[in-house]
Amino acid sequence: MGDQSPAGAADPARVEEIRANLAAVREDIAAAARKADRDASEVTLIAVTKTYPAADVRILAGLGVLDVGENRDQEAAPKAEATAGLGLRWHFIGQLQTNKAASVASYAEFVHSVDRLRLVPALSRGALRYDKGLTCLVQVDLGNAEPMEANVARGGARPEQVLALADAIAEAPGLRLGGLMAVAPLGADPGPAFARLHDLALRLRSAHPSATMISAGMSGDLGEAVAAGATHVRIGSAILGIRR
Numbered sequence: 053m054g055d056q057s058p059a060g061a062a063d064p065a066r067v068e069e070i071r072a073n074l075a076a077v078r079e080d081i082a083a084a085a086r087k088a089d090r091d092a093s094e095v096t097l098i099a100v101t102k103t104y105p106a107a108d109v110r111i112l113a114g115l116g117v118l119d120v121g122e123n124r125d126q127e128a129a130p131k132a133e134a135t136a137g138l139g140l141r142w143h144f145i146g147q148l149q150t151n152k153a154a155s156v157a158s159y160a161e162f163v164h165s166v167d168r169l170r171l172v173p174a175l176s177r178g179a180l181r182y183d184k185g186l187t188c189l190v191q192v193d194l195g196n197a198e199p200m201e202a203n204v205a206r207g208g209a210r211p212e213q214v215l216a217l218a219d220a221i222a223e224a225p226g227l228r229l230g231g232l233m234a235v236a237p238l239g240a241d242p243g244p245a246f247a248r249l250h251d252l253a254l255r256l257r258s259a260h261p262s263a264t265m266i267s268a269g270m271s272g273d274l275g276e277a278v279a280a281g282a283t284h285v286r287i288g289s290a291i292l293g294i295r296r
C-alpha cells in the first residue's frame with residue numbers, strides 16, 4: 053500500500069478521476085433501477101478498495117461513499133486502522149479462513165462470505181469479543197460447474213445448504229442474518245444466475261423476514277444484478293480503475 057500521505061492532502065487529479073467514475077457508476081445504477089421499476093435508493097453502493105491505498109478510501113469517504121469492501125484480511129485490517137474515525141462501514145467480501153474470523157470481526161460490520169458452518173462460531177466469538185453486532189450474509193455458489201470446481205473458483209455454499217447456514221447465523225450470539233451474497237459464475241450469463249439468487253432470497257425471507265440483503269453485482273454485471281433485485285452492489289474497478 054505504501055500510503056504515507058496525510059489525511060487531507062489528497063491528490064486532486066485522483067479525486068477528480070474517482071469523482072467522475074463514481075458519477076458514472078451511480079448513473080448506471082440509476083438507469084438499471086429505472087429499467088427494473090425500482091428506486092435507486094434501494095441499492096447500496098459498496099466501493100471495493102482491494103489493492104488500492106488508504107488514501108483512495110479517504111477520497112471515497114470525502115465523496116460520500118462510506119460503505120467499503122475488502123476481500124483479504126491481511127490488507128483490510130491495516131487499511132481499516134489507517135482510516136479509523138471516518139465513519140466507514142467495512143464489508144468483508146472474500147473467502148474467509150476460520151483463523152481470520154476474529155480479526156475480521158474487529159473492524160467489519162458486514163461479512164458477505166459465510167459459506168460453511170465452521171465459520172459461524174468463529175465469527176460469533178469475534179463479534180462478542182469486540183462487543184459489536186456483526187451482520188452476516190450467506191454466500192451462495194451459483195455455478196453450474198462441478199460442485200468442487202465451482203467452490204474452489206469462487207466460493208459459496210450449495211443452494212441446498214443455504215437455509216441451514218442461515219439458521220445457524222440467526223441463532224449465533226452477536227451475529228445478525230443479513231441475507232445472501234453471490235458472484236456470477238465465470239463464463240455464464242449473469243442474468244439467470246442472479247434470478248436463481250433472487251428465488252433463494254425469497255425463500256430465505258419467508259423463514260427469516262428481516263434477512264433482506266441481496267449482495268450481487270460487480271463492475272461487469274451490475275445492471276443484471278439490479279434487475280434481479282440486488283440491494284447491495286460491490287464495485288471495484290469501475291470506480292478505482294483496473295487492478296494491476
Ligand SMILES: *Cc1c(COP(=O)(O)O)cnc(C)c1O
Pocket residue numbers: 100102123145146235269270271272286287288289290
Ligand atoms: C473484487 C471483488 C468485487 C469487485 O469487482 P470489480 O469487478 O472490480 O468491480 C466484487 N465482489 C467480490 C467478491 C470481489 O472479490
